[in-house]
Amino acid sequence: MTLDPHAFLSKLEERISLTSEDKAILNSYADWGREIAPEMAVSFYAYLGSDPEMNAILNSTEERIHRLRDTFIEWFSEMFTGIDHWGKSYAERRWRIGLIHVRVGIGPQHVVPAMAAVVCEVRKRLKADEKPEALQEALSRICMIDLAFIEQAYIEVSEAAVLKETGWTESLFKRLIASGAA
Numbered sequence: 128m129t130l131d132p133h134a135f136l137s138k139l140e141e142r143i144s145l146t147s148e149d150k151a152i153l154n155s156y157a158d159w160g161r162e163i164a165p166e167m168a169v170s171f172y173a174y175l176g177s178d179p180e181m182n183a184i185l186n187s188t189e190e191r192i193h194r195l196r197d198t199f200i201e202w203f204s205e206m207f208t209g210i211d212h213w214g215k216s217y218a219e220r221r222w223r224i225g226l227i228h229v230r231v232g233i234g235p236q237h238v239v240p241a242m243a244a245v246v247c248e249v250r251k252r253l254k255a256d257e258k259p260e261a262l263q264e265a266l267s268r269i270c271m272i273d274l275a276f277i278e279q280a281y282i283e284v285s286e287a288a289v290l291k292e293t294g295w296t297e298s299l300f301k302r303l304i305a306s307g308a309a
């Protein structure tokens with residue numbers, strides 16, 4: 128895989144227009160983010176658990192759901208701090224989260240609606256707590272960046288696996304996909 132997580136993060140920040148003002152407002156609400164994270168985790172896993180396929184994945188081992196609750200809280204809080212202010216560590220952490228989902232067999236059809244559920248739940252909470260609209264916009268942007276990481280991991284891993292197994296070149300692989308889509 129050739130993806131450089133930090134370069135990918137920079138590209139996404141530009142594409143999504145995550146500005147230094149967005150980062151500043153996220154940082155200034157880091158305590159609030161940490162405070163509501165456990166509640167967000169509860170609604171997130173209730174949402175995933177309501178889908179039979181996702182529920183089966185979540186409960187495939189006894190301890191998984193507990194581990195996930197903690198990792199979700201950490202992930203949610205990190206959106207406010209940017210870990211190292213959205214530097215190399217943030218990018219590598221997001222890339223690793225993407226790879227883990229690919230390994231567990233969770234595809235775009237699961238992740239996209241799940242992130243939409245997060246954005247929707249956060250929006251409700253922002254409204255209830257009368258937080259500024261700028262915070263909502265910044266949070267939506269960072270959620271989309273994190274989503275792009277998970278989605279990109281899926282395609283990067285699939286492509287790398289096919290190229291390794293078949294010896295095809297990248298351009299042949301891309302041509303086959305394009306002609307398959309036609």
Ligand code: HEM
Pocket residue numbers: 175180181182184185191194195198199202223224227228231233237238241242245273
């Ligand atoms: C908004 C989208 C999502 C976010 C932000 C998210 C967040 C995370 C994080 C932070 C981890 C831990 C990664 C690590 O160990 O380093 C993780 C792992 C995992 N997630 Fe997600 N997730 C999302 C969507 C989903 C969906 C839709 C499912 C479907 C069931 C899912 C199931 C799992 C599983 C099974 C693991 C591995 C758990 C283990 O350690 O055994 N996630 N997720």
